[in-house]
Amino acid sequence: METGFSVVLPPWMQGFLRSGKGPFSSPEEKMRWVIDLSRLNVEYKTGGPFAAAVFEQNSGRLVAAGVNLVLVSGLSIAHAEITAISLAQKILSEHRLSSRSGGQYELYSSCQPCAMCLGAIPWSGISVLVCAAREEDARRAGFDEGDKPSDWCAGLEKRGIRVHLDLLRQEAAAVIQQYAAEGGILY
C-alpha cells in the first residue's frame, strides 16, 4: 500500500525557475511572470492553463511557484495555488507562512481560486491574494470552479487577507481561452 504522495515540479519549470526569478519591482511584473508560467504549462503539456506564485511582500522576492499539475501528478489537489503554497511552506519551514518568520507573503494567481484553493488560503498564512483572470473566464472555457460563498472576497478581507482582482485579466484569460480553443483537457 502507498504510504505517501508527492507533487513534483516538471523539469522545464525547474529550469525556468533557476534561470531568473526577480526580485520583482511591480505587481504587473509579478503577474506577467505568473501568466508566462501558465502559458508554458500548456506549451510543455504538463497541465492546465493555470499558474500561481508566492512572493515575499517587502523584498519582491519569489519564494515558490506552482502550476496546475493534476494530470501529471495524478492528484486532483495539484492545482497551481496548492502547489505554490505548499512549496513555499516547505522552503520557509513553516506550515503557516509568516507565523515564524514574521514576513508577509503574497499569493499571485493567474485566475481566481476554485473552492478548494480558496479554502486553503486562510490556512496557508498568506496575507495578500492577487488574481488575474476571473472565475467566469475559467467557466467560459469549461472549467468548474466549485461552489464558493458568494461574498468570498469579503470573507478573506474579514480574516485580514487583502484581495486584488483583475490585474492583467485579459492576458491571463487569453491563455485560458487559447487552451480551450485548442481542445485542451478540462477537468
Place this chain on the structure above:
Amino acid sequence: METGFSVVLPPWMQGFLRSGKGPFSSPEEKMRWVIDLSRLNVEYKTGGPFAAAVFEQNSGRLVAAGVNLVLVSGLSIAHAEITAISLAQKILSEHRLSSRSGGQYELYSSCQPCAMCLGAIPWSGISVLVCAAREEDARRAGFDEGDKPSDWCAGLEKRGIRVHLDLLRQEAAAVIQQYAAEGGILY
C-alpha cells in the same frame, strides 16, 4: 530551491494499516475504525484529532486512510480528508476516483470537512461523503472550519455526491473535546 512536496503517513499508522483493514460490513464499523484513527493520531502526537478514509462502496474494502498531518508534514493542506483522497488516487492510479475503474468510492470523515476539504471533494471523484462530528463540535473545541456555502450539503448532492451526517457523532466529538481539554495545539 525545493522542487516538490510530500505527505507521508507516520510509522504507527503504516503498521496499523497492515494489521487489519476490513472488509467492513456496516457504516458504523467503518466510522468506528476512522474514529479510532483520529484518537490514535492524538495519542501518537502526530497531529490533530481528525481522520478520514476512502472505501470501495460495493466491497466495503478500505482503499486508503489519512489523518491530520499538518504539524508533522509542515503543510497546511495535510488535513485528513486531503491525505486520504490523495493516497486513494495514487493507489488506484486515477486523479478522479471512479472515472477509470468505474467503482464508487465513499469518503468517511471523523468530522465535517473544512472549507478546503469540502472544495476538494467534487474534484476527487468521491460518490458519497459520510461524517461523524459536526463542524460546531470542531468549532467548540477552537478549530476554524473556514467559510463554507451555507447550503454545502445541498451543493454536494446537486453534484451527485450523497451526504450522510452525524454517524457516531458523539464518539468522534468526544475525541475532539478530549484533545482540546488536554491543551492540544489548535491550527
